[in-house]
């Protein structure tokens with residue numbers, strides 16, 4: 333029985349309903365019949381996948397959320413012009429050989445409101461590695477005051493960033509575009525003003541350059557802060573089952589940096605329909621890249637971020653480390669972690685622990701960490717030579 337037939341039949345049954353006076357007594361029976369019909373319709377939808385666009389809207393609506401996992405894919409719908417353009421551009425971009433650089437560098441891209449409190453620490457980290465890195469700073473609120481000459485003159489044109497809005501993604505894209513101008517940049521790391529390095533430059537350089545995988549955090553959170561932020565306006569290109577979540581701080585290959593700049597289709601959907609404080613508290617920078625890569629190149633990303641952050645306190649903001657918190661033991665603990673942790677935002681609070689697998693072997697997950705208060709600088713500097721020698 334086809335979906336439409338089920339609905340027709342249900343309509344027929346409705347018109348044959350007895351007069352209202354008698355309905356009261358029979359209501360429980362009618363509820364059971366209606367429930368049965370809904371079940372039949374859902375089974376029908378499963379056996380005979382919806383072919384039309386309108387059906388696809390209906391079945392993705394939140395009414396059907398509990399059943400979404402068993403609903404079939406709507407792969408047979410006709411693709412839009414933009415989707416065809418996007419799919420050929422992305423396919424070839426993912427397959428084509430990339431220019432090989434004789435002098436590969438990592439681009440350190442700082443996304444900050446103003447001054448960077450840990451410039452001295454980064455300077456220690458970068459010392460002796462000239463020509464193997466480049467620095468870019470997007471300062472969205474005020475001109476940074478520098479404490480290290482390595483950072484002087486590295487600001488790019490910047491715009492205001494509003495938390496959770498697409499302007500955050502725009503700032504990331506601005507950093508990527510500037511860093512891509514240098515063909516020697518092969519890996520692109522997004523860092524904040526409260527980020528610090530956890531290892532020596534060589535360790536981090538080899539970790540990143542030794543793989544073709546981008547370190548983008550990505551997981552399926554069925555809860556209100558995950559799939560709950562999806563909106564049906566993202567259809568037909570983005571289905572709820574493809575919607576993902578992940579921390580903003582990425583480290584990506586040149587190919588994936590280009591892919592982000594090449595994407596218009598999915599970006600537009602997030603620009604238009606992923607806004608905080610409009611019913612759904614959708615945070616563009618937590619969902620755009622995880623969803624994009626989950627759809628276009630799921631095997632090309634690690635699914636965890638190489639920047640550590642401690643959410644274990646279960647608050648709205650992650651734990652921030654003060655000077656007294658910065659001890660050898662803390663750094664040892666963070667650098668020893670070799671499984672990444674995700675927790676869903678629904679009532680189940682389901683935890684998944686996944687080994688951090690790098691080129692086939694389990695390795696420590698984290699190269700950087702946040703968030704540190706500026707007052708932690710001196711302790712970090714004292715510890716740095718110690719913790720980066722191992």
Ligand SMILES: *[C@@H]1O[C@H](CO)[C@@H](O)[C@H](O)[C@H]1NC(C)=O
Pocket residue numbers: 542543691692
């Ligand atoms: C990755 O693993 C393969 C197979 O074990 C090895 O031959 C290769 O050298 C490794 N790559 C790096 C960068 O370590």
Ligand SMILES: *[C@@H]1O[C@H](CO)[C@@H](O)[C@H](O)[C@H]1NC(C)=O
Pocket residue numbers: 541542543544
């Ligand atoms: C990355 O991919 C390129 C091209 O596919 C290949 O030549 C290179 O060996 C790969 N590098 C690693 C570390 O797997």
Ligand SMILES: *[C@@H]1O[C@H](CO)[C@@H](O)[C@H](O)[C@H]1NC(C)=O
Pocket residue numbers: 545630631632633634635
């Ligand atoms: C990341 O997750 C996706 C989808 O869950 C999976 O297909 C992919 O293999 C994962 N990546 C790695 C490197 O395990």
Ligand SMILES: *[C@@H]1O[C@H](CO)[C@@H](O)[C@H](O)[C@H]1NC(C)=O
Pocket residue numbers: 659661662665
């Ligand atoms: C380090 O890890 C151990 C073992 O999990 C824990 O008992 C200790 O409190 C941790 N120390 C810090 C400073 O996080």
